[in-house]
Amino acid sequence: MFGWQVITILGFSISIFLFSFSLIKKHYLTTLQSNLINLAKTLNLKVIPLLEKKQFSELDLLVKNLDKDINTRITVVTNEGIVLADSKNNPKTMENHKNRPEIKKALQGNTGQSLRFSTTIKKEMLYVAIPIYQKGKITGALRVSLFVEHINLLLNDIKFKFLQVTFIIILISLLISLIFSRNISKPIKELSWASNEIAKGNFDVKVNIRNNDELKDFADSFNYMGQKIKTLFTDISQKKKELNSILSSIREGLIVIDKEDRIVLSNNSFKDIIKNDLIDGKFYWEILREPNFTNLIKKVKNNKVNTISEIELGNKIFLVSVTQMSQSEETILTLNDITEIKRTETIKKDFVANVSHELKTPLTSIKGFVETIEENIVDKNTIHYLDIIKRNIDRVINIVKDLLILSNLEKKETKLELQKINLSEILNDVLKIFEQKIKEKHLKLNFDIEQNIIINGDPFQIEQMFVNLIDNAIKYTEQGEITIAVKQTDSSVKIEIEDTGIGISKEHLPRIFERFYVIDKSRSRKLGGTGLGLSIVKHIVLLHNGSIDVKSPPKNGRKGTKFIINIPV
Ligand code: ADP
Numbered sequence: 001m002f003g004w005q006v007i008t009i010l011g012f013s014i015s016i017f018l019f020s021f022s023l024i025k026k027h028y029l030t031t032l033q034s035n036l037i038n039l040a041k042t043l044n045l046k047v048i049p050l051l052e053k054k055q056f057s058e059l060d061l062l063v064k065n066l067d068k069d070i071n072t073r074i075t076v077v078t079n080e081g082i083v084l085a086d087s088k089n090n091p092k093t094m095e096n097h098k099n100r101p102e103i104k105k106a107l108q109g110n111t112g113q114s115l116r117f118s119t120t121i122k123k124e125m126l127y128v129a130i131p132i133y134q135k136g137k138i139t140g141a142l143r144v145s146l147f148v149e150h151i152n153l154l155l156n157d158i159k160f161k162f163l164q165v166t167f168i169i170i171l172i173s174l175l176i177s178l179i180f181s182r183n184i185s186k187p188i189k190e191l192s193w194a195s196n197e198i199a200k201g202n203f204d205v206k207v208n209i210r211n212n213d214e215l216k217d218f219a220d221s222f223n224y225m226g227q228k229i230k231t232l233f234t235d236i237s238q239k240k241k242e243l244n245s246i247l248s249s250i251r252e253g254l255i256v257i258d259k260e261d262r263i264v265l266s267n268n269s270f271k272d273i274i275k276n277d278l279i280d281g282k283f284y285w286e287i288l289r290e291p292n293f294t295n296l297i298k299k300v301k302n303n304k305v306n307t308i309s310e311i312e313l314g315n316k317i318f319l320v321s322v323t324q325m326s327q328s329e330e331t332i333l334t335l336n337d338i339t340e341i342k343r344t345e346t347i348k349k350d351f352v353a354n355v356s357h358e359l360k361t362p363l364t365s366i367k368g369f370v371e372t373i374e375e376n377i378v379d380k381n382t383i384h385y386l387d388i389i390k391r392n393i394d395r396v397i398n399i400v401k402d403l404l405i406l407s408n409l410e411k412k413e414t415k416l417e418l419q420k421i422n423l424s425e426i427l428n429d430v431l432k433i434f435e436q437k438i439k440e441k442h443l444k445l446n447f448d449i450e451q452n453i454i455i456n457g458d459p460f461q462i463e464q465m466f467v468n469l470i471d472n473a474i475k476y477t478e479q480g481e482i483t484i485a486v487k488q489t490d491s492s493v494k495i496e497i498e499d500t501g502i503g504i505s506k507e508h509l510p511r512i513f514e515r516f517y518v519i520d521k522s523r524s525r526k527l528g529g530t531g532l533g534l535s536i537v538k539h540i541v542l543l544h545n546g547s548i549d550v551k552s553p554p555k556n557g558r559k560g561t562k563f564i565i566n567i568p569v
Helices: 002-052 056-070 101-107 148-200 214-249 268-274 291-303 339-375 380-410 423-440 459-475 506-511 521-526 533-543
Strands: 073-078 083-086 112-118 123-134 137-147 253-257 263-266 307-313 316-324 331-337 419-422 444-449 454-457 481-488 492-499 547-551 561-568
Touching: 002 056, 002 073, 002 123, 002 137, 002 148, 056 073, 056 083, 101 112, 101 123, 101 137, 123 148, 137 148, 148 214, 214 268, 253 268, 268 331, 291 307, 291 316, 291 331, 316 339, 339 380, 380 533, 419 423, 419 459, 423 444, 423 459, 423 481, 454 459, 459 481, 459 492, 459 533, 459 561, 533 547, 533 561
Parallel strands: 444 481
Antiparallel strands: 073 083, 073 137, 112 123, 123 137, 253 263, 253 331, 307 316, 316 331, 419 454, 481 492, 492 561, 547 561
C-alpha cells in the first residue's frame, strides 16, 4: 500500500514540478522581453537626439555608460545594418547587422525578438530590437540584449527553490502516507492473522482494534463470526460423535459412498464383514470385488430407485439395502447378515418338503384301504364314520399336494420350463375341469379373451395358477357370474379373474397370499380349501416376473373379488 502511495506522490510531485517550472520560465521570459521592449523605448528617447546631430562617438559612449549601470548590452544600427554604437564592443570592428533576425524585423517597423548565439560576443543572448524613427521614417534600430547565462542563473535559482519546496512536500506527503498506511495495514494484518488462526481451528482468537472506524465494525463482526463458528463447530463435533457412536453400535454393516464411488463413511460392523480396516476414501469396488454387489449399486445409482436384495459374500448371505440420497448424491448401503435366518428357513422348507413327501404314499394307501373296507361294510353308522375318515384323508392329501407344489416352486434351483404358450388354449382346457361345477351352481361364465395371446411361460405352472384362481372364484361365489378377461398391452399380458361372490373384507386383503391364511376356517375346510392356493398362485406369478393384485369389491359397483395379474411378454 505504502509503495503505491510513494509511486503516486513522486509521480504527481515530479509532474507538477516540471509543469509549473516550465510555466514560470515561460512567464519570466515573456516579462523579461516586455521589460526589454520598454527599456528600448526609453533609451530611444536618449538616442534619437544624438543621431539627429550625428554625434556617433557620444552615442557609443552613452550606451557603454548605460550598460555599466543596467548591465544590459545596447546596440544602435543604421537602416543599412551598420553598427553605430555598441556597449560591449567597438562598433567600427563589428560586422554589418542587417541580417540579424531581430534587427531585420525592427527595420520593417516591428518589434524583433530572438534568443540565439551571439557571433560577436560568443555567448547565448536574448535580443529585443525596435525601430528608430526620425521624421516619420525608419532610420535605424535600437537593440537591447541580455546574456542568457544571467537569465539561466536566475532561473536556476528559482528551480532550486522550487525543488526544495517540492522535496519538502514529498517528505511530508510520504510521512502522512506512512502513518496512514500503518494505521490501515496494522488492523488488516491483525485480521489476517486471526483468520489464519481460525482456519487452523483456534476459535478463541479475538481482534482488538482501538480506532472507532469501519475497521472496528469489521473487527467486531469478525469476532462475532469467530464465536458463532466455535459454537457451530462444537455442535457439529458433538453431533458427529453421537453419529459415530450410533454407527458403531449398530449390528448392520453400513457405508456411505459419494458420487465418485468413494467410501466417505463406514462403521466397524462393515469393516468386520469385509475384514479390512483401511477402507475410508477408497473406491467401494476396490474393497468388495463382488459383481452382484457392484451391479446392485450401479442399478440404484442409474435408476435412482432404492433397492433391497440378497447377496452372497464369501459363505454368508446378506440383505443389502441401497438407498440413494437425492440431494447429496450419496448412496447409503446397509448389510444385514441373514445367513442364520436363511439357514433356518431352508431347514424348515426342507422339513416341510420331506414330511409332505413321506406322508403322500401312506396317506394314499390309507385312503385305498378305507375305500376297500367301505365296500365290505353294510352298517350305516360305520359307513358314516368311514366317510368322515375319507373326507379328512382327502383334506390332508390336498394339503400335502399343495405343500409339495409350494416347496417345488420355492426351491432355488427351480427352473421354469419356458415355452411359448397360448393362453386361450390353456384356459379352454382348465375351464373343462370346472364346467360341471359351474353348471351345478348355475353360475354365468363370461369369457373375454383375444385369440392367440402368447406368453413365455411354464405351461404346467400357468395352468395351476388358473386352476387355483378359478376354483376359488367358483368356491366363494353362490350366485352371479365369473368373468375371465385376458388383454395384451404394450409390454405385458393382463389377466383378470372376477367373481360376484362373498368378497374379501379390507382387513384380510393384505394377508390372503400368506401360507395357510384362510378367512373363514370352517367354510374353507368344508369347501376343501387348504389355505395354500393363493400362495402357490403368487409364487408362480413371481417366477414369471409378473405381479398380482386383488380388489374387493372390484370397483365397478358390484360385489365380489377381482384378481389382476400382469405378466411381461
Ligand atoms: P383356500 O384353499 O382356503 O381357498 P387360498 O389360499 O386359495 O386358500 O385362499 C385364501 C383365502 O382367501 C380363502 O380362505 C378365502 O377366504 C379367500 N379367497 C380366495 N379367493 C377368494 C374369492 N375369489 N372370493 C372370496 N374369498 C376368496
